[in-house]
Amino acid sequence: MRFPPSILDDIRNRLPISEVVARKVTWDKRKSQPAKGDFWACCPFHNEKSPSFHCDDRRGIYHCFGCGASGDHFKFLTETEGLSFPEAVERLAETAGVALPRPDPRDREREAVRVDLIGAVEIAAKFFEARLRAPEGRPARDYLTRRSLTPKTVADFRIGWAPDERDALKRHLVQNGVSEEVALAAGLLRKPEDGRPTYDWFRGRVMIPIHDERGRVVAFGGRVLDADQQPKYLNSPETPVFSKGTMLFNAHRGREAAHKSGTITVTEGYMDVIAVWQAGIRNVVAALGTAFTEDHVQRLWRFAPEPVICFDGDKAGVSAAHRAIDRILPLLKSGLSFNFCFLPDGKDPDDLVRGQGADGFLAELARARPLSEVLWDREVAGARIDTPERKAALEARMEDLVRQIRDDRVARRYRLALRVKLSELFWAHDRQGRGGDGRFGKGTGAPGTALAGPTAADIRPPDDPELATVERVLLGLCVEYPDLYEAHIERLAVTEFRVQALEDFKRALYRIAVDLDGTSVASFYEGLDGRFYFVLNEVHGDETRTDFGAVLPRGHRLRERLPILKFHPGQTFVECCFEQMLERLSLRALAADIEHDMANVGAETGEDAVARLMELSRELNRRREELARREQELAEEAKAIRRATTGGNAAAPVLFQ
Template sequence: MRLPDSFLDDLRNRLSLSAVVGRKVTWDMKKTNQAKGDWWAPCPFHQEKSASFHVDDRKGFYYCFGCQAKGNVFGFVQESENVGFMEAVEILAAEAGMEMPARDPKAAEKADLRTRLAEVTETAVKWFRLQLSTQAAAEARAYLDRRGLAKATLDRFEIGFAPGTADGLIRALEGKGIAWDLIEGAGLGVAEDDGRRRDRFINRIIFPIRDARGRCIGFGGRAMNPNSPAKYLNSPETALFDKGANLYNLRDARAAVGKGQPLVVAEGYMDVIALAQAGFEAAVAPLGTAVTERQLQMLWRVSPEPLIALDGDAAGQRAGLRVADLALPLIEAGQSLRFAILPEGQDPDDLIRAEGAPAMRRILDAAKPMLTLLWTREIEGKDFDSPERRAMLDRALRAVVRRIKDPSLRRHYGEEIARLRAELFGLSPGQTVVFDAPPPPAPPPSGRDFVPNPAYRRDRKNWKGGRALPAQPQTATRASALASGAMTPEILLEQVVLAGLVRHPTLIAEFTDALEAETWSRDMHGAIAQALLTLDPEAVPEEAGETLEARIGPETLETLLAQRHVRISPVMRGDGGGARQCIRDALKRLGAQRGADRERREAMEDFEEGADEAMTWRLAQAGKRKSAALRSREEERVGDGETSFADYYDSLLATPAGKTKREK
């Protein structure tokens, strides 16, 4: 079966090579330049310790300087999974959420049709280019000259002209033996109701549109007649041209980003051309439509933080907010947007012609983070002089934060919004509202300072290769953040999960998603989780322990494993199988409890605006689900079969500070 080129191209656009390779390697972040798409790691195809395996995310190729392995994303899956090409495509398609093309002859016919349509558009590019030098294009040349476009720029962007004749292009193409159905299929000809055929582009300056592979897939036309109903006209959707899945100048912009230039997203063709001519070569634009989700993903494949250049008028601001709202659920660490706001009434082309490239550079250097744009929308022109208005602001801000899917980023947004809100209302840090974050732990009770258990030092021999650390003074000042504050059920469960993975590092690979996605109650828990994610999955326990000590400190590790509720937990005894089930059960309970707590918080927020029977019912149901999450019984048994996981957790969560009923 021959797969359509468009399908393979779409698959490449949706999945970055670094993301696919990243599942098999541990990146050397000292050598990696993520912003340039330049990734390094030890080769997954041969045993080595140095980072000689190189991934070029811009070009979509990998190469190992040790074993000379090389290829693209499909070749990597073939080699790493030991599968054929079609199986590799199926694996990647499933990951990208794409359906495989139907296995029938029609797929090959469609691929062949796109190839023939591309040949038609290339012929049209040459014809339009020739027309720009004719007498009929004198006015168009004068217009381009007034816009300050040099001949080298016209040649680089292949700018052409469609004369005022009704069917000049059709006659030229048919004269070369090209059939009408291909002319119409390429979006270059229109059949009228009366049977006549005319060119789609008449008396317009023509901008060829090329995809990431360099094929001409369509055209944009700028009307020379000021009374034309459409100032700009694009090719229609065709088998070759998908407006929402392409960007103007993407191929050249990607190359410029690879040389260190920032990726700039402008509104239209002339903005991109003016930016490129002024030295900002990494400029792109959507194709006559608002930016789409697919286009955002394409932008992030080229640069982790594109700059959106907004026209300095109300329409430009609205367009920027639409992009921000679209991007909000998609952003994550290393994948966001910044917004460069131009002076009122100017677009990039206007600014460059009026004040030159330095003025544009200042605007780009002053680009604002996405949160600034969203914050300004919520407060600009509004007065918050009453509790009701402040509550409305809080509700709007919470709605913004909740749309962010990445837990870590959502927490940072919540913290920054709380800071901005405090500044707006003149509040002290202690009076700020926390947005989408767990409540701060209560201060530690008097006399409950943690002192590490001496037995822990002896137990460390189990995973430190028989070498115990020298004894250190055991004072209350050595108690870390792990042992301070109120031990809530969430904190207890989180510490059991982390301790289990410390004792059984071979299980980390199975719980990578949970470690990355979990919203940790304490910053120290998050630091331990990040350290666990950096461990070599093949490391023996003693090597893993030494690595963790180097990254988070021996005292932090000691404090975690010496907690009473950790020492008596099933993860500290038995084999990896028992620990695996214990960790899985703890994560399940965490998820269930947090889901119930979240629903309760949301119901309470709505409750503040007015209680009713439905609201009361929601609160009751949330309470029942939380109770069930904490008290559910499991069939699995621990180690010798004497104590079930549920028995341990019920005992753990039913008593303060992790004391079991027997110990209490």
């Protein structure tokens, strides 16, 4: 339904935006000035300690100076509660006492049909619940007990039982005034093509109601008791109130927890969702037995910027993930992506939480991999790069994938990341062909050159070991988050790294991003100093198998040094960490300049020069104090991210180690 601008303005004028926002935040009494309609709070969209979220009643808008979130009354509800725009308008209109325009007759007719269908489905839901409690429901109750579902969970999800009879539900619907026509339209009955009487769609199945985002039952998923019977799961057919390609199971329950935690997990089936929910993890949904669609992607992004798709680690689960990537890739936007979690040993989430509890499941989610890595693995698995033509073919495939991404900034990020990875892949492959170990080295990288790792002569002793770690983390972040590198590329270029090998790597990365941007990887990768690949692994970390057989994914060295990354913080938080580390290196350079100039102060030094040095010293102290304050805030935000991700079950992360 479309709403005239005058109606929207009327709602905004009658309802101060501070009243809408106050449901989700606590105003800072020191900064807020209610008499002027000026309010400040800690932002509900990202974790912070100092209030940078501003709400202005006079203009009817909110804005966070930390993460950039902004909007009006309606956007606040859509962003914090996952409501659609019409739902937000309806709710605020009711609060403000504004009468909404009546729909045209055709809209009224369609809505009347929807009401009739939803009413019929609700009657069916109550019928199935009653049949589960009846003596005939004993086998279904035993099945649910074997699945470790508690009576409360069964009641919360309104699980029921469809009797194994031809028309038990049909008779019940007729007795309750539901016509055969409505029951057919609601997907509750089937009509044989040979003209025989209609019969129940679901028979002899455990019934799991499917709700829309307003919490109304609109369809069902039916599960057989005998695992050998096919189909194991049966969904309601498409109806005017139910679309498998747009809806998510448990969305009406999971969206609030998703907004609070900043993440949401997508599993493959209903029982997975129910088991995970029962274990206390509430931000979980499932697709409805169909391939991922654009609507699914957009709906999930309304709940969280980087949903985690949790599939079985078997061949079918990996194939499903690859199909999902193809659907997601063109839709990627700055700050919006997906992560993928593949469960081990053929287990599904239901198995995992029953065997290891919520902690075991959360531990697997913490190992989720970004979409970009899963895409890379898919493309290079089994790829042959033993000739220049095959190298070029792989590079062309990668470029074709990048071109599918509609967001230019995201496309540039992927292009830079893939160029670095391709360079490393080609070099390692050719190094093996020349009899080397295929990985680290030093030298020109020219064919036939004997390469070895960096020596002590390559590394200038750092004056501060912690800042040497900062240098490594910064470069690791440049590889992991190429858009951060691109945004700060000029500042990085003028920031001197004290570890010579890291400084050389930084310069080589600049060449790949700028000087060699229009050149194919196959034509330049051998021209890079072999130390580039050693440092790439040292600051970021290749996929590695340990002595115990465990696999460390790409980026493991970065996550070891910056543990908060294991908890999938948002891009805004990561960028704040990045900028703080740049500031630390900048302050080191400023302190060195001041120390040098102070050492040269003599009787002949003019008053202006001395005054300038004193001013620089005060500026250095001020920036150091601000850096310390902001780092403390980041540490508090890191704790909040950890609590939101694990429910408080993991050790508090530190920013550096």
